Amino acid sequence: MPEDLAIRTEGLTKKFGDFTAVDHVDLEVRRGEVFGFLGANGSGKSTTIRMLCGLLAPTEGRAEVSGMDVREHPERIREVIGYVAQFFYLYGDMTVRENMELFGGIYGVPEDELPGRIDRWQERLDLGQYSRVLGADLSMGMQRRLSLACAVLHQPRLLLLDEPTSGVDPLVRREFFDVIGELQDEGTTILVTTHVMDEAERCNRMSLMDRGRIVAVGTPAEIKEMSGGRIYSLEVRDLAKALDLLQEREGLRQAQPFGRQLQFQLAQGGDDEAEEIAAWLRDQGLDVDDPEPVRPTIEHTFLTLLGGSGSEEDDGQ
Amino acid sequence: MSGDDLAVRTEDLSKRFGETVAVDGVSLEIPVGDVFGLIGPDGAGKTTFMRLISGVMRADSGQAMIAGEDVIADPEAVKQRMGYLSQAFSLYADLSIEENIDFCGDLYLMPRDEVQRMKEEMLELTDLLRFRKRLVGRLSGGMKQKVGLICALINRPQVLILDEPTTGVDPISRRDFWRIISQLPEQGVTVVLCSPYMDEAARCRHLAMISRGRILAEGTPEEMRQKVAGTVLEVTADDVRAASRALSDLSSVRRVTPFGDALHVQVEEGREAVSEVRRALGEAGVDEDEIHEMVPSLEDAFMDIVTRGDRVA
Numbered sequence: 001m002p003e004d005l006a007i008r009t010e011g012l013t014k015k016f017g018d019f020t021a022v023d024h025v026d027l028e029v030r031r032g033e034v035f036g037f038l039g040a041n042g043s044g045k046s047t048t049i050r051m052l053c054g055l056l057a058p059t060e061g062r063a064e065v066s067g068m069d070v071r072e073h074p075e076r077i078r079e080v081i082g083y084v085a086q087f088f089y090l091y092g093d094m095t096v097r098e099n100m101e102l103f104g105g106i107y108g109v110p111e112d113e114l115p116g117r118i119d120r121w122q123e124r125l126d127l128g129q130y131s132r133v134l135g136a137d138l139s140m141g142m143q144r145r146l147s148l149a150c151a152v153l154h155q156p157r158l159l160l161l162d163e164p165t166s167g168v169d170p171l172v173r174r175e176f177f178d179v180i181g182e183l184q185d186e187g188t189t190i191l192v193t194t195h196v197m198d199e200a201e202r203c204n205r206m207s208l209m210d211r212g213r214i215v216a217v218g219t220p221a222e223i224k225e226m227s228g229g230r231i232y233s234l235e236v237r238d239l240a241k242a243l244d245l246l247q248e249r250e251g252l253r254q255a256q257p258f259g260r261q262l263q264f265q266l267a268q269g270g271d272d273e274a275e276e277i278a279a280w281l282r283d284q285g286l287d288v289d290d291p292e293p294v295r296p297t298i299e300h301t302f303l304t305l306l307g308g309s310g311s312e313e314d315d316g317q
Numbered sequence: 318m319s320g321d322d323l324a325v326r327t328e329d330l331s332k333r334f335g336e337t338v339a340v341d342g343v344s345l346e347i348p349v350g351d352v353f354g355l356i357g358p359d360g361a362g363k364t365t366f367m368r369l370i371s372g373v374m375r376a377d378s379g380q381a382m383i384a385g386e387d388v389i390a391d392p393e394a395v396k397q398r399m400g401y402l403s404q405a406f407s408l409y410a411d412l413s414i415e416e417n418i419d420f421c422g423d424l425y426l427m428p429r430d431e432v433q434r435m436k437e438e439m440l441e442l443t444d445l446l447r448f449r450k451r452l453v454g455r456l457s458g459g460m461k462q463k464v465g466l467i468c469a470l471i472n473r474p475q476v477l478i479l480d481e482p483t484t485g486v487d488p489i490s491r492r493d494f495w496r497i498i499s500q501l502p503e504q505g506v507t508v509v510l511c512s513p514y515m516d517e518a519a520r521c522r523h524l525a526m527i528s529r530g531r532i533l534a535e536g537t538p539e540e541m542r543q544k545v546a547g548t549v550l551e552v553t554a555d556d557v558r559a560a561s562r563a564l565s566d567l568s569s570v571r572r573v574t575p576f577g578d579a580l581h582v583q584v585e586e587g588r589e590a591v592s593e594v595r596r597a598l599g600e601a602g603v604d605e606d607e608i609h610e611m612v613p614s615l616e617d618a619f620m621d622i623v624t625r626g627d628r629v630a
Binding site: 042 | 352357358359360361457458459481484485486487488489490491492495496498499500502503513514515516519520521522537538558561574575576578614616619620623624
């Protein structure tokens with residue numbers, strides 16, 4: 001495995017009975033990058049992460065973390081990774097500090113160093129005043145902070161974050177990403193899953209997963225380029241009717257409501273074609289403004305590449 | 318605005334839990350047919366406000382009217398006119414999608430044929446038709462959320478109240494969700510939701526920002542963006558983190574937020590700020606590709622207004 005890779009998988013596959021949750025995934029995450037691991041609910045992201053942690057054995061293929069095969073060295077891998085699961089998995093009947101002491105101990109932080117590290121992370125994540133509060137009594141945002149703190153006490157080289165900011169507000173999210181940035185500065189590699197597209201913007205590179213497969217990899221700019229045709233926004237009086245009409249029309253990829261605006265994506269062409277669509281809506285008796293071009297976002301690409309598949313519905317459950 | 322055009326009106330609505338004032342004198346007017354988003358940080362009072370206006374929880378003081386009915390005086394009358402989807406809503410895991418919807422219809426004493434018609438229409442719209450017989454216990458989060466929405470709409474409410482409807486839901490289910498929401502205003506249904514997500518807020522017609530129980534700002538998403546103090550510059554640089562470090566301590570810079578390969582740099586009004594930013598980057602040896610003024614994002618507005626903590630006109 002090349003020195004500069006923190007994660008490399010080759011044909012990584014996990015089957016549960018007849019259902020293939022992860023389907024021949026080839027993934028390379030470079031040392032020191034923040035990598036966004038995107039995909040629909042049930043597309044196989046969490047299963048992949050659990051295999052990378054050594055918590056779940058692959059059915060086929062291989063995965064290396066920090067140069068070590070996950071099958072051969074599951075214990076050593078646990079020493080170099082930190083993992084934050086999607087749901088709060090810490091002890092509700094233990095205080096913030098007790099949870100940190102327990103996790104520090106499990107991960108083998110030297111006893112003389114542990115109190116100092118706990119103090120540092122309590123302060124960094126504003127957990128200090130909650131030190132004696134029980135895990136169960138913390139707000140969602142505080143539980144997320146505590147989960148992160150417990151995962152980084154042993155100074156992992158690779159941090160795996162599974163939807164770390166689900167349900168938290170922009171202030172907490174920003175703080176999380178500030179911490180992620182600091183960890184990156186210290187040389188930590190971070191792989192993070194999210195459904196929040198502006199969070200994906202903050203990653204160096206990302207992948208999109210669909211029904212167990214990786215369907216795109218790139219920087220945020222490269223991913224946006226993959227959104228397909230150009231995107232326009234229209235102000236229209238009768239939004240629902242316009243949406244109905246556009247569903248029927250050829251040459252369109254996506255049409256979706258956005259406040260009072262309607263956004264649509266062309267399969268081909270640019271301003272002239274967009275004008276044509278506006279004119280056509282007017283012919284149907286709708287009150288429509290001139291279309292304005294919209295900068296593509298990661299969400300556009302997400303919907304273009306994964307939107308038609310209904311992947312979450314076919315999750316084989 | 319006369320009372321008839323209002324789907325929701327609150328006046329000085331307040332709720333206290335011990336020492337904490339969760340909702341502190343909130344007065345809001347939400348017109349019929351609006352899609353209204355209440356946004357704010359963790360613990361700002363969003364969920365409490367939703368519970369107060371839906372009659373699930375009683376206010377300490379103030380007034381709340383929903384579809385012309387007084388929530389505090391007659392919470393039962395309000396329930397006939399309202400649909401409410403809470404964060405912790407529950408469906409019957411051992412019943413199918415279809416059975417859950419039918420059951421909900423029965424609870425509201427809806428005529429069977431009307432429930433049937435609604436159900437077909439909604440299942441089609443949400444892409445759930447082929448899963449109608451699947452047990453709810455075996456659905457993913459996004460699908461459950463869509464079934465919850467159908468159940469909340471089954472009594473044809475005039476006002477639909479949604480508490481963080483798409484937390485943890487992927488963009489595809491979110492799109493399906495918003496397909497339904499966008500059809501409601503034309504049918505005369507008013508939607509009131511709260512969310513911690515700014516990309517969801519961008520889909521609303523009007524927004525109010527709440528922090529520590531008080532409303533700090535109101536307006537359309539476009540108007541909210543304009544409320545940011547000063548100017549926001551978009552700075553693209555090869556080394557975004559180095560650029561961020563170089564700018565954070567400048568006196569004219571209020572806030573630096575990384576967005577992928579760019580930074581949003583909120584600066585004091587005026588020309589000098591741009592040159593100061595350029596100079597600081599040069600001194601730090603950071604190659605900047607481009608600096609230009611941008612329309613602030615909703616997230617920029619959120620951070621600015623919540624951090625300042627005062628009511629913004």
